[in-house]
Each structure stands twice: as C-alpha cells, then as structure tokens.
Amino acid sequence: xxxxxxxxxxxxxxxxxxxxxxxxxxxxxxxxxxxxxxxxxxxxxxxxxxxxxxxxxxxxxxxxxxxxxxxxxxxxxxxxxxxxxxxxxxxxxxxxxxxxxxxxxxxxxxxxxxxxxxxxxxxxxxxxxxxxxxxxxxxxxxxxxxxxxxxxxxxxxxxxxxxxxxxxxxxxxxxxxxxxxxxxxxxxxxxxxxxxxxxxxxxxxxxxxxxxxxxxxxxxxxxxxxxxxxxxxxxxxxxxxxxxxxxxxxxxxxxxxxxxxxxxxxxxxxxxxxxxxxxxxxxxxxxxxxxxxxxxxxxxxxxxxxxxxxxxxxxxxxxxxxxxxxxx
Numbered sequence: 001x002x003x004x005x006x007x008x009x010x011x012x013x014x015x016x017x018x019x020x021x022x023x024x025x026x027x028x029x030x031x032x033x034x035x036x037x038x039x040x041x042x043x044x045x046x047x048x049x050x051x052x053x054x055x056x057x058x059x060x061x062x063x064x065x066x067x068x069x070x071x072x073x074x075x076x077x078x079x080x081x082x083x084x085x086x087x088x089x090x091x092x093x094x095x096x097x098x099x100x101x102x103x104x105x106x107x108x109x110x111x112x113x114x115x116x117x118x119x120x121x122x123x124x125x126x127x128x129x130x131x132x133x134x135x136x137x138x139x140x141x142x143x144x145x146x147x148x149x150x151x152x153x154x155x156x157x158x159x160x161x162x163x164x165x166x167x168x169x170x171x172x173x174x175x176x177x178x179x180x181x182x183x184x185x186x187x188x189x190x191x192x193x194x195x196x197x198x199x200x201x202x203x204x205x206x207x208x209x210x211x212x213x214x215x216x217x218x219x220x221x222x223x224x225x226x227x228x229x230x231x232x233x234x235x236x237x238x239x240x241x242x243x244x245x246x247x248x249x250x251x252x253x254x255x256x257x258x259x260x261x262x263x264x265x266x267x268x269x270x271x272x273x274x275x276x277x278x279x280x281x282x283x284x285x286x287x288x289x290x291x292x293x294x295x296x297x298x299x300x301x302x303x304x305x306x307x308x309x310x311x312x313x314x315x316x317x318x319x320x321x322x323x324x325x326x327x328x
Contacts, residue, residue: 010038010048018053026057027086028074029188037061041076041083054083085156092132128159135166143167157181158197165200173201191217192230204242208234241267257283261295274299290316 010018018038025032034057041052043064056064056079063074121129127150134143147163157177164173178201185194191214198207211234218227234240248263257280264273277284277292277299284292290313297306 008046008048010053014048014050014053018050019055021087021090022055022083023090025055025086025090026060027054027083028060028063028079029057029190030086030193031057031188031190034059039064039079041079043076054079081154081156084154085159088128088155089158091126092128127153128155128163131163131166157184161197161200170200170202189217190214192226195230195234199237199239204239205246208239208243211239258292261292 015038019036022036023032024036026034026036036055036057039054039056039061040047041054044052060074064076064079118130118133121127121133127146131143131146131150134140134146144167147167151160151163157180160177161170161173161181164170178197181197182194185191185197191210195207195210195214198204198210211230215227215230215234218224218230244263244266248260248267251257251259251263257276260276261273264276273295277296281296281300284296287293290309294306294309294313297303297309
C-alpha cells in the first residue's frame, strides 16, 4: 500500500480541471457547499489520468472504502457512472446559462455565436449540449433530434427526465426511471432537487410540497440564502399558477361558482372570467350577492349599475365597521 506521504500529487492544472468539470461538487450526493476531495477511482494514487479521477465529498468517499456489513460499498463502476452523469449536467447547465446570458440587440439570438457553439458541440458529439442549445435557440426539430441521439447513449435518470420535460412529454418518462430518481432524492433528503424532478414530471402539487419542505429544512440549518433562492425559484416556476389551475378544476367539480371566479382572477384569465360570469348571469342576479353582481356588471359594461352596487357595498362595510367598534 502506498504511504500517503509518498503519493504523487495531482498536478495543479489537472486538479483544477477536475474540480471545474464537477463544479466543485460531489458527483454522488451533489450537495453544494460540502468539502470535497479528488478521488482515485481505481484506488491507485499513482494513476492521475483524468478518467481515473472524480470529485467526492468526505461522506461519499468513505463509502468507497467500505466492504460488506450494513454499509454499502460504492464501487468504481458506480463512481464512474455518477461522475459522468454529473459532469454532463454541469456542462449542460453552463452551456444554457452562457447562451441565455447573452443579450444581443432587440433580444435576437446572436446567430454567429449560436452557430459556433453548435459546431463545437457537434464536433465532440455532445448530443446533450446540442439538444439544450437548440431548445434555447427555439429550434424544436433539431432539439428533438439530438434528444433522441442523447437518449440512445448511456444517460442517467435525471437526464431522461430533464429532456422529456423540455419536450413537454412527461408521459414518455418510464415509470421505473421516475421512481428511481424520486426515491434517490428522498433517500438523500434532497427535497429541493426532488421538487424540481416532480415539476418535470408534471406532479405540481407534490413539487410545491417538496419545495416548501426543502426551504423549511434550509432555514432550520441557517442556510438563509438557499431558502431565499428556492423560494424565488418556486415563485418564478409557474407552479403557483398550476395550483390555481388545480383549484379551478376542483371548484368546477364542486360546482362552486365563487371559487371558480377567484381562481380565474388570480390566474388573470379575463376572457374566461367574463364567459363564466355571463354563463351564470341568471343565477348571479337571483343570488343577490353584491360582490358577484358587481363583477357581472363590470363584465357586461353596465357602468352605472356597477357604481351603484359598489356604493352599496361601501355603505354596508362602513355600517358593519361602526357596529364592530361600538363598545357602549
């Protein structure tokens, strides 16, 4: 066995390259911010070929040293699979951010830049980056072509889910692939990444639950930036609108007009709201509900009627407020 003091050091430039490819993140657990080290996959410290190096945190590195018992050994083959899948994801994310960050005049895609990127990816047969590239550019035909080529190779479950979600086809994600990825994230208690997976799968209610669970966990660990970052992501993801859509469907099933109206208001679906109000005009007029009558008058363009109703609502609210604060 080689003494640690006698181990040849990994060249600085090579170490930097390995860490860069992995975004200084363990390729197995993928938890950002954990201390990491460069692991020799074949356990031979003299072999500094880049194909023999991976980035692991101390916890996952320990699993490469365990044999039997109740502990799971992380074998070299598994490490290679984890590493290659993670490095692809990091590269894909960087390519997406690089192209998206460019802001050419009038928001047009810089054709020369986009073309040169595509040539680089094609030359290296990097079908995953090509698929992402053409998705950003807006060429769905080429995106789908390279997605199929990428999926013909060896890719991880996360990559399969990501690409099918780009196509808007979660129905093409095999159940065993989805289950494995969700179970892996649950086992790692990585609720925030699990939330993203659930969103890709179109399971919106569950995705919101995991986002909130992950944010709560982050706050409990004093990881305030992480909590804020993912709350912002949740708000910008469209998942909140998806919940309002679910609420609308539930109100429709319950034949609850008021909550259908409220859901449409929050969604900003004005034409659908007008249609709903006019379809239910007879029932609304018969109900005597001032709030509904006000909305109906607005929809029908009955300005004077709307003004009269709003004055009556204000009068009733004022009278109610006076009764509530009278303590004599």
